[in-house]
Amino acid sequence: MSELPDHIAIIMDGNGRWARQRKLPRHLGHKSGVDSTRDIIQICSDRHIKALTLFAFSSENWKRPKKEVGLLMNLFFTALQREIKRLNDNNVRMTFIGDVSAFPDKLQKQISRSAEKTSTNTGLELRIAVNYGGRWDIVNAVRGIAEKIESNELNSSDISEELVAENLSLSDLPEPDLFIRTGGEKRISNFLLWQLAYTELYFCDVLWPDFNEKIFDEALESYALRQRRFGKTGEQVKGKPQDA
């Protein structure tokens, strides 16, 4: 692969439909989704991708039936419990973004334990977005900045793109180079709204439990073929001489 992205962000969509197609309850779709999640983390780790951010539970997912939300919480808990050793053995550093304070105590503790256990690892930076929303992230950043202005640590004239970015989730990582969404919808759905400004977007119809290395490679190939211009002309990017 000529050019690998440093940071990949994924919306893992389609678990429910995968289950429905098989006349199974929705939570078995999520269970199968955990297998795809494990595989993709392993592949990214093996290929030395620097960072992977996964959208596991959005702020809007609370609107789902109570039973599904409860089963998802249980699934997160058992997946973290089961996978932590493997992640640690693979030198993966796992952290979480989003407001975890709304989760059951038991899950919050498991989240802290998982982050703590892998905190000194130096391999793949794995970020799991839980109870996360891009607007929530921006509002949080704005509130943090406003508090510093109130306490005279900052002036309003200090507000810049860099300052806002520093106050957002993922501020310690390069912005995602590649965004992948499975499940056929062509939306960002309140994921990393600020951080995806220049990210290459890749949408595919495959449902998350069917996502595999071959489809991942197709996304990487599509990424490698694109020319990222960041607002410049194609010639500038290629380093060709320009008229002034």
Ligand code: FPP
């Ligand atoms: C969207 O599919 C998927 C989710 C809301 C849950 C995603 C979570 C996992 C795959 C588990 C990951 C686990 C860890 C610990 C990171 P959907 O239910 O919206 O599918 P549908 O659009 O077909 O209904």
